[in-house]
Amino acid sequence: MDFSSKLLENAVEEISYLPGIGKRTALRLALHLLNQPLERTTDLAQALVNLKTEIKHCEKCNNISDSKTCEICANPNRNHALVCVVEDIRDVMAIENTNQYKGVYHVLGGKISPIDGIGPNQLEIKSLIEKVSSGSVDELIFALSSTMEGDTTNFYIYNQIKEFTITTSTIARGISVGDELEFADQVSLGRSIVDRVPFQNSLKN
Numbered sequence: 001m002d003f004s005s006k007l008l009e010n011a012v013e014e015i016s017y018l019p020g021i022g023k024r025t026a027l028r029l030a031l032h033l034l035n036q037p038l039e040r041t042t043d044l045a046q047a048l049v050n051l052k053t054e055i056k057h058c059e060k061c062n063n064i065s066d067s068k069t070c071e072i073c074a075n076p077n078r079n080h081a082l083v084c085v086v087e088d089i090r091d092v093m094a095i096e097n098t099n100q101y102k103g104v105y106h107v108l109g110g111k112i113s114p115i116d117g118i119g120p121n122q123l124e125i126k127s128l129i130e131k132v133s134s135g136s137v138d139e140l141i142f143a144l145s146s147t148m149e150g151d152t153t154n155f156y157i158y159n160q161i162k163e164f165t166i167t168t169s170t171i172a173r174g175i176s177v178g179d180e181l182e183f184a185d186q187v188s189l190g191r192s193i194v195d196r197v198p199f200q201n202s203l204k205n
């Protein structure tokens with residue numbers, strides 16, 4: 001792609017680093033921003049810098065948060081002994097949108113995936129085991145996507161915590177295996193949390 005401006009070329013280059021954005025789309029976006037008032041672009045740039053520099057991870061659940069403890073963990077009306085294990089913040093958002101869940105979360109930050117070089121140590125698993133061993137958890141709900149990596153992660157965690165006397169359950173999914181949690185519709189996802197089943201049942205197949 002030949003540019004008449006190095007400044008435009010740089011902007012297109014930076015935008016095209018975003019996932020799913022090719023050079024042509026990047027050019028369209030850059031030209032769009034160029035035609036906007038300066039304020040729009042500075043607001044966008046500032047929001048992105050703030051996102052990167054100011055966001056924190058909740059010290060209790062590892063959810064993305066603006067403060068040391070996220071709003072969910074800081075809420076005294078939530079059941080803090082009921083912990084739902086999820087992969088990332090998109091799953092928290094999907095489950096929160098159902099309005100069916102009043103417990104708290106533990107965000108792993110991914111799934112065990114040897115092919116991608118992600119082992120248990122790259123994830124927030126140790127802190128989860130510590131949480132369980134401290135005796136503050138009554139029930140752990142596994143809500144990872146039912147992919148091979150999700151099942152592997154569930155099973156790994158289950159093996160670490162089965163010695164503790166807590167209830168373990170898995171969300172009852174009315175959707176097919178391999179569906180990612182965040183794409184499940186709100187009604188089925190809400191129902192699947194309410195109708196969760198003992199984790200041991202999911203090991204039979």
Ligand SMILES: [Zn+2]
Pocket residue numbers: 058059060061062063069070071072073074
């Ligand atoms: Zn939290």
